[in-house]
Amino acid sequence: MSFFRILNCGVTRLTATRKPQTEQNQNCIQRRANSSQDPIRVPIEIVFSDKFNKALAFTLEERQRLCIHGLLPACVRTYDEQMLAIQSNFESFDTNVAKYRYLRALRQGYERLYFQFVSKNITKVLPIIYTPTVGLACTVYGMLYRGMTGIHITKHDRGHMKQVLSNWPHRNSVKAVCVTDGERILGLGDLGANGMGITVGKMELYTALAGIPPSTLMPICLDVGTNNKSLHEDPLYIGLRDERIKGDEYISFVDEFMESVVDTFGPETLIHFEDFATPNAFMFLNRYKDCYCHFNDDIQGTAAVGLAGFLGIERITKKPLEEHVIVFAGAGSAIMGISQLVKTELMSRGLSEANAVKNLYVLDQTGVLTKESKNIPKIFADFAKDMKPIKTLEQLVEQVKPSIIMGATASAGLFTEKIIRTMAKNHERPGIFALSNPTNKSECTAEQAYKFSDGKAIFSSGSPFPPVEFNGKRLTPGQANNCFAYPGLVLGTMIVMATRMPVEIFLLAAHELSDFPTDEDLAMGRVYPQIMQANEVVLKIGIKVAQYLIENGYAKRSLDPDNLEDCIATDSYNLEYGCSMAETWKYPKMRPNPCPSTIQKKPCDKK
Structure with a gap:
């Protein structure tokens, strides 16, 4: 399997273990259906997960065979119709923060559909998921928070960072991480754990602009506290309400983080530093220059x-x-x-x-x-x-x-x-x-x-x-x-x-x-x-x-x-859905099994 390759249709993998439906199997399934027994099912939480959910693009056959028929209205939407629906919703919001909130919900429910929309409408969407709106969104990130978007490692996780990193659902495919400690978010200052919004936005552009599959990417926030007093008093703040750690304690914390990343995901893991305070940004850039594959985008x-x-x-x-x-x-x-x-x-x-x-x-x-x-x-x-x-x-x-x-x-x-x-x-x-x-x-x-x-x-x-x-x-x-x-x-x-x-x-x-x-x-x-x-x-x-x-x-x-462009194209994230059903193929007619009554006993079988 190639470096970036992901299945065109993840549900295929989930259904591929089902046995070929011979006539006998078909009859058995029909009898079970007639007797009100459940047919063989793909777990519905997988069919409708963010990775595989096609929304109204599921065909009628897919809906029937995946046992989701009736859970969706009769309409089957084309790609253009889906883009129209998203764009209509996107443009119906009056403020950029509201548009940001809508796109976050879309991203968490319909991954491929989200990146289709971003890729097709990059001029309109970029100012929302990136500068300038992402900065404003980070100031109210606690209010906008709706669920898991990355890994949060706190100062209390010293000695256990590998375990925390291993909790990421796609840990076996991670090839790059984007990390912030939230101390210098754009021109807005110390936003602490709210800085997660920056790393998420940065990595989404890995996919939207470079075609890097999101399953290989992990946004990370190092929650080492914040010196922003207003966040300490904010009832919706999502991070630790402590002062930032500093000095040797802070440096050793980041040292352990770097070691944990390469120990968990491999020495070639790319580490992208984002929105660290200037002295720390340069210090880490020089400290790790001969040790890790890393860079600082702000610098x-x-x-x-x-x-x-x-x-x-x-x-x-x-x-x-x-x-x-x-x-x-x-x-x-x-x-x-x-x-x-x-x-x-x-x-x-x-x-x-x-x-x-x-x-x-x-x-x-x-x-x-x-x-x-x-x-x-x-x-x-x-x-x-x-x-x-x-x-x-x-x-x-x-x-x-x-x-x-x-x-x-x-x-x-x-x-x-x-x-x-x-x-x-x-x-x-x-x-x-x-x-x-x-x-x-x-x-x-x-x-x-x-x-x-x-x-x-x-x-x-x-x-x-x-x-x-x-x-x-x-x-x-x-x-x-x-x-x-x-x-x-x-x-x-x-x-x-x-x-x-x-x-x-x-x-x-x-x-x-x-x-x-x-x-x-x-x-x-x-x-x-x-x-x-x-x-x-x-x-x-x-x-x-x-x-x-x-x-x-x-x-x-x-x-x-000389062949890099083709290699990149082969490994790129596929924006197309593909079929959600397992691939099938025909077999030639095979000789039937012999009837037990016609099998001749060998001499040694006689008593």
Whole structure:
């Protein structure tokens, strides 16, 4: 059986052990039916489980043979009819949180139907199951909670984590986990156990965009407490109402978790870190770099997407990236990851470390990082400039005249009219990246960027903004969405059972992503693909990543690099239902058994 393979119809496996219905068996079943005895049945809780439930798509024959006839109305719906019914329900809700709640119920009751709908309507659904709505949903996750969505491991489970992980219903097929401790959910802060909503949403995009079967995926929340006092008082909060553990106790807890994952599911299990506080995120990324196949999407996935945007600016302006002056507003995990990958990219072009960071400026809450700044994070040490302190972003933009500005601060309105107009005055096509999520945390809106720059800005954001009409021209913002990168990175890594995720694959993903927009897209100022193209982008990145891992000795699964697309297609999650009945086939007419009265006794049988 292939790595990702799942049965096209799980109910088939359940019914395949039934004996062929000979005429004699048929008569026996008929007699039992006539005598009011129950026929042979597939357990109804399996037929209607989330994995196998086809809802009104069960054919009449399937309903009769599975003994569910009469439990459903007479209507048999086609695929298009089912999609219409879901879409009608989805669009009937007034708020995005209500739509999120509806999709959660659909996911828990009808797995394949859910992913059919997400795949077909990715542009509409992505902002609901991912940014920006998933963040808001996490703030009220206790109210929305309806049942099992992943594994919760608490600080009280020390010494028993393998047992907890083994309780997962699909433990024998798990190949990847996405884990959070909920301390830094988007721009919303410490949401504790409510962070489970983030890991669920991330892994659903593994399936929707990369075709990775959900049976191989496990969302995990490490419930080590929360310092959010309002959650302690929230009667609907689903986690521990304790302060967070920290220090050596916290580190040893995560160490045991990592060991337990690979002991339970195998050393090639991919571990995706999500929404850990910045110091912890970098600490674990470095701590486990030589031990596990893992990555941090907030740092590395965001870095690949951010660098891709800069490479897009390079394509539009025809100006080498090393000649651009870039200002990073914020000093969290996103900016740390992006700035480091930009530095790595420039050094790969032959620049020294000093020249690679010469035009890169970082501004935190205290001002621009200079040689005189105190408590500079080690990762930013090379970025500190030998210049007089500058406290505000407006002053920095005025002085260094950046051609690109990127914000990840969760400070709405940080990119003021003065900043944007100054950039437009100094550059023909300034790049403006407002990455903060959700939308109400964005450093500026698309309309502000275009209006204040007189339509010159190349604007991209973390959360979606609608197109803007400016001077009779329709301007479509780009979306610097991690969904373009991390599902492809995961796909390429999982398909070859890689032992590590080296930094080179994140550079590779950035280049593949930046090459995807057409010249027409670039002419419109769009440096990222449209969300409806995400599946194509993810596949392209996945193939390139897998090829790199094979060619550089990171792959444990032997595959032909030239045949990866076919291999991925073979192993992908099948959105089609297939038949729910056991496969049957014909036998030739066989010789009847001899009648006992005609069997001759052997001499030794005589008394």
